[in-house]
Every structure is written in structure tokens, then in C-alpha cells.
Amino acid sequence: MGEISYPYDQGPVYGGMRVVCLANEKGGVAKTTSCVNLAASLARRGKSVLCMDVDPQANATIALGLDPDAPERDWETYALLTDPRLALERVIVPTAMPNLDAVPADRQLSNCEKALINEVGRETRLRSKLRDYAKSVFTKKYDLVLVDCPPSLNLITINALVASTDIVVPVQPKLYSLKGMARLGETVATLYSQLELRIPLLGILVCLYDRSASLDGVVYELIKAKVLREYGDFVFHNVIAKSVLISEAEADGRPVVIAVPESAAARAYEAVAEEMLQRLDRSQPVYV
Amino acid sequence: MLASLRAIFRRRQVEQPKIEPQVLVTIECPWEDNPIRRFGSVEDVLGDRTLDEVVRMVASENAGKEDSLPEAYAISVRREDSEEFDPADRRAPARSFLGDGAESPGRAVYQLRIQIVPICDETPPGRPHQQRHSDLAFEAAPTASTADRPMSPTACEAGPARPRGEAAPAAEAAAQSAAPAPEVGKKPRGYLRKADVLRAQLLPKIEALDLRGLFVGNFGLQLEAPVTSPRVSLLSPTEANRYLMQANQHRRDGDHDEAARCYRTLIAHDPDNKDYWFLLGKVEETRSEFGQAVHAYQNALRLGHASARAEIARIESEHGQVAAGPRDLMSMWRLTYPPAQPRTGGK
Numbered sequence: 001m002g003e004i005s006y007p008y009d010q011g012p013v014y015g016g017m018r019v020v021c022l023a024n025e026k027g028g029v030a031k032t033t034s035c036v037n038l039a040a041s042l043a044r045r046g047k048s049v050l051c052m053d054v055d056p057q058a059n060a061t062i063a064l065g066l067d068p069d070a071p072e073r074d075w076e077t078y079a080l081l082t083d084p085r086l087a088l089e090r091v092i093v094p095t096a097m098p099n100l101d102a103v104p105a106d107r108q109l110s111n112c113e114k115a116l117i118n119e120v121g122r123e124t125r126l127r128s129k130l131r132d133y134a135k136s137v138f139t140k141k142y143d144l145v146l147v148d149c150p151p152s153l154n155l156i157t158i159n160a161l162v163a164s165t166d167i168v169v170p171v172q173p174k175l176y177s178l179k180g181m182a183r184l185g186e187t188v189a190t191l192y193s194q195l196e197l198r199i200p201l202l203g204i205l206v207c208l209y210d211r212s213a214s215l216d217g218v219v220y221e222l223i224k225a226k227v228l229r230e231y232g233d234f235v236f237h238n239v240i241a242k243s244v245l246i247s248e249a250e251a252d253g254r255p256v257v258i259a260v261p262e263s264a265a266a267r268a269y270e271a272v273a274e275e276m277l278q279r280l281d282r283s284q285p286v287y288v
Numbered sequence: 289m290l291a292s293l294r295a296i297f298r299r300r301q302v303e304q305p306k307i308e309p310q311v312l313v314t315i316e317c318p319w320e321d322n323p324i325r326r327f328g329s330v331e332d333v334l335g336d337r338t339l340d341e342v343v344r345m346v347a348s349e350n351a352g353k354e355d356s357l358p359e360a361y362a363i364s365v366r367r368e369d370s371e372e373f374d375p376a377d378r379r380a381p382a383r384s385f386l387g388d389g390a391e392s393p394g395r396a397v398y399q400l401r402i403q404i405v406p407i408c409d410e411t412p413p414g415r416p417h418q419q420r421h422s423d424l425a426f427e428a429a430p431t432a433s434t435a436d437r438p439m440s441p442t443a444c445e446a447g448p449a450r451p452r453g454e455a456a457p458a459a460e461a462a463a464q465s466a467a468p469a470p471e472v473g474k475k476p477r478g479y480l481r482k483a484d485v486l487r488a489q490l491l492p493k494i495e496a497l498d499l500r501g502l503f504v505g506n507f508g509l510q511l512e513a514p515v516t517s518p519r520v521s522l523l524s525p526t527e528a529n530r531y532l533m534q535a536n537q538h539r540r541d542g543d544h545d546e547a548a549r550c551y552r553t554l555i556a557h558d559p560d561n562k563d564y565w566f567l568l569g570k571v572e573e574t575r576s577e578f579g580q581a582v583h584a585y586q587n588a589l590r591l592g593h594a595s596a597r598a599e600i601a602r603i604e605s606e607h608g609q610v611a612a613g614p615r616d617l618m619s620m621w622r623l624t625y626p627p628a629q630p631r632t633g634g635k
Contacts, residue, residue: 169502175490178497185501192504200505214483215490222487222494231503283506 014134014165018280019145020202021164026180027151029172030207031055033246034269035148036063040255041273043100047143050092052103053077054126054160055150056110064095065253066104078108081125081159082115088133089140097258101142113155122155123195127163144280153187161191166202166280173206173219202279205272206239238271528554532564539571547571562591569599578607 022035032055039051053060054077058068076091080103092101116122133139147160161167169184171177181204191197204227210216224235241264249259257266535550551568558564569584582600589596 167502167505175493178494181502182497182499185499185503187501189501189504192501198505198508201502215486218483218486218490219494222491226494226497227499231499231506234503234506 014130015141017130017134017142017145018166019130019147019164020166020168020276020280021147021149021160021199022168022170023149023157023161023184024169024171024177024180025151025153025183026172026177029151029170029177029180030240031151031170032057032059032063032148033250034168034170034205034207034240034272035146036060036250037246037255037257037266037269038273038276039064039100039144039146040097040257041270042144042146042277043097044257044270045273045277046099047277048099048141050101050103050142050145051095052145052147052160053105054081054103054109054156055105055148056107056112056156057150058105058107058109059250060148061102061104062253063250063255064097064100064102064104066093066095066102068104068106077103077106078112078115080129081109081112081156082119084125084128086129087136088129089136089138096254101140109156116155123158123162123191126159130163153183158187158191161188161199162195162197164199166283167199168202168205168276170205170207171223172208173210173216173223175219178219178223200283201234202276202283203234203236205236208242209239210242236272236275238268238275240268240272241265528558535567539567539574544571544575548575560591562588562593562596565591566593566596566599569596573599573603578603 022031022038024031032053035051035053039049043049051060051064053064061068076086079086080088080091088103091103093104094100095102116125119125121128130145134141147164149157149160167184167188169181171181188199188201191199204223206220206223209220220239227234243256243263243265245260245263246256246265249256252259255269256263257269260266531550531554535547535554538544538547538550548568548571551564551571554561554564555568565584565588569581569588572578572581572584582603585593585596585600585603589600
């Protein structure tokens, strides 16, 4: 495939930092769970990771043991997107896990779209903040930033996509989830055509895989064959099986890779994290 | 083109006087005459044209045992083996299809395992209920002689294509007889797996998903064009015209079976031609194969034929709601890659 030339200073230039966005229009496909567990797995491997929660439901924030309703956190993430003067480092908070920091979501994020709708450069707010953060000599640099997107294709998701260097699409092996992935593809193509943004797909991660259900095996087999045949090896070889331990760990405010590291679900996320690093090594960032 | 294709059925030695459901098929495609090749042609040709032929040839191979052919059955096709096929490399099939280059003629040998699964109403052991799935069921076609068929059941597996009607050498016949005996006591499954039914249902829907936008960041604007190369007719215009004239002549002479075969040949090479589909629908309707006629008309309608909708409506008004024929089943089974093996991290 041919390379594309871009005008100067277009695209997310973050030095060596990779920003991976986990997005799918369909809800309930384990975006948040995957984001949190992958962040924890990568942090356990010694990578410096920032987990950004831009979903107004703030589930990733809760899963990382943070309180989205804490009074000191009111309006901060909302202001990050709406206030051009608020720096990213102001809203980063450490978590209980080493190497893992977070940008917690707050409830006001749901009003963010209304506030952004008349702003100039509304699609690039998050990218600007990440650029400024990467350029600053006083900020801690991360190897990876994982962005947990809301289950819709609104301005927040578009901000996350625009700021990303790679996309991971978690899908449940069900037809509606695949349709959500196709809709996300339309948005990515629109960003390409309208903003000349090139956001490569890192991979499609199959989550909530039920080994006892024939449907899941068939859908996985078919979508993997289709993607492999038409585009290449873009489906993660490791899948995340459905497990009650994941939900129990989330209820405890910890990722399953921390809560029950010996479980099959934790091992699966560890394997996906390893595969993700390999894929990141293979695919050089477009703009960096 | 049809004459250049050869399917070899290696019949396994069976003791019981019944149809052996596992048939190893090798399809040999010498493409020396035609430089235009495309990925998936073998499957396309097999899928669009020879569904009934496969069944009839199996019955012919089991001469005298036609009665044991089940009343209803489904067929699944799976690529069993290919020496140069590497599932990790998506371009590998095209390379193997093209051969080594100009020095050697492009030739691909695929081994497909065709499994004929009888559909029975009895409850299989260990399953609470067996549901007969009409979309996958075929009514048994009347067995016909395959002497005039281009695919010889006694042809050599990897040898060059022989002219129609030529007998196989004695050495090949000896090799056939030396084929390993099937596993004793392994009975054919008498019911469809749920996964097979789901696969047949989901494959068209998943194949219809347009995921090009997701990969624009990876591959750029080249994905604006169709990802798969457009279908190109492997027949030259002269050949196509000759086939069409033959088909029309057969239709006028009342030889509708042969006319349908010619139309299917044309469709196999140019599946996006709405007129071929429409004419095939006409012939199938004359043969009282209303399901297949509706299916052909539906394809013509999908491709933009103006009269197809009226024909479908007319058939349905005269004969009630007719399910589309089973011809598209093979295309639904057109899986290029082996089933993926997910790793879930568990034991």
C-alpha cells in the first residue's frame, strides 16, 4: 500500500508515546474492561501507562479504584476538553498500581458535547492537550496511553480517535457488535477524508467469547477469515473468554489481572497485552 | 473452461453397500490457455456450477446404490490440503494459483473434502432435538449418467487434464484401488451440527460487512476501490457468445437441462451478468425448479434486471411462496481459510 504525505504539523505527534484508543459504537463489548486490564497488564510489564477514561459512565475510573464523584474531581475532565487553558497534567491522578496513572472521567462529560458544539477545533481538543503534554519538559512521559471511549460516535469519541495513534476495536462475537465495528470504520474513513487523519487499526480484539456457544466460535471463525483474506492479520490471536471473575474484580475496584492474576481471564489479558506490544512494535506510528 | 476442469473422486473402499459420505475430491485447473486468473476461481466454479454434479457423480460412483442416497442432504466443502497454501499470508493463495511464473503453466491443485450429510428426522443420540433446516436441505436429485460430464471420476490426481471421455491409465486405476481403506466403525453423522447451520446463516451477513473504513489508516485511499478485484470473465467474448448461442439453441430445442448447464457455465465465469441469471431463471422455471428459478431471478434483480421482480412476483402468485433454491449454498460455504482456533488462555 502506498504511503501518504501529509502537510506539516498534522497528525498526533507525541514523541515516542503511543495513544491507543479502544472504541466500538456498540456498548457492552468489554471496551472498559479491556482498557483497564490491558493498562494493568502493560503496567505490570514495566511500561509506563496512562489510562484515560472519556466515557461519561466512568466505569474505567471505578474499575481502577478511583471515585468519579470525588469533590476534587468535579468538572476536571469536562474542563480538559472544553477549556483550552487546562493542561492534561492537572487531571492525571495516580492509581494504586505502579506504573499506571489515570485520567478519571466525571459525570459532567455527558454535557461536554453540548459545550463543544460551537467551539472552533472541537474535534482536536484532546489531541492538542496530549501534544502539549508530550512537548513539555516538566511532565512525566508515558509509553502508552489507553483511551476508553464511550459507546457512541459522538464528539468525545471523535476527540479520542483524532488523538490516537492506533485503534483497537473490542468486539463481542455477535453480529450487532460487528455492525458497530463497521460503523466505527465509517467514522474513521470520514476523519480520513475530512481531516486527513490517518489512524491505523492495531487490531480487532474478540472479547466475551463463550466457548460453550456455537455462535461465538462461528462468528470468530468467519470474521477472522474475512479480515485475514481481505486486509491481513488484524484480529488478535488471543481472545478474552467470558468470565465471572472479571465482573467480580471490577466490583472490587481492581482489574482482574491484579485481583486474580492466576485466573484464565487474567492470563488471557496478559497474552493480549503481549500481543499488543508485538503489534505496536511491528507497526510504526504514522506521524511520530 | 468447463472442459479444462477435472474433478477426481477417489472412492474409498467400503464394505457396506451404501453411499460413502466422505469423498476426497481433487480439482485440477490447468490454466495454460487463459492468462487471466483470479483468486477464488476454483471455489467459484465449484460453488456455482457443480453442486448437483457433485451429488450425481457420487451416486454414479456408487453405481447400483442410488437407493441409498438420502432423500435430503446437505453438502459442505472444506479445503483439506494445499501444499503452497499458507493461511498466515493472505497473498499466498494467489501466488499458488498463479504458479511459478512464465516458465511453468499456472496450475493449482486443491484438495477439497466434500461431505454429504444426510438430514434425518430422527433424534441423534445425545441431542435433545434435531431441527430440520430447510435452507440446507436438498431434495435428492435424480441420478444421471456422468459420461458426458467434463469431470472424470477416474482422472489422475495431479496429472494433466485429459480430453473428455478419455479413459484413465491402468496405473492410475491401480493407484485408485490401492487407496487406504476408511476407518472401520466410523459412521457418518446423521444430522447437521448447529455450528454448520449458524455458519450458513451468518456467512452472507458477515461477508456483507463493509470494514474498509477501519483500514483506511493502514492502507490509505487504495481501499476506496473495491478490496477484492472485480470479477473478470474468464471466457473471451467469442467463447461467451458461443456458449450463449448454444444455451439459447438448447432452450429452443427443449433441452432445458443442457441449456441450464450452459447458463451456469456462463454465470460461473461472469457472475455479475444479470442477463445470464435471468435466462437461467427462465430455464429453471420451465424445468419446474421454481426455487432455483426464484433464486436466479433474485440474483438478476440484485444486479439490476428490470423484469426480474415481475417474474418473481408471477411465480409466487402462481405457485405460492417459494423458497430460493439451494444453489447459493456452495457460495455460502466458500471459506478460504481453515477455521480459526481461538486461544482463550484457559485450559
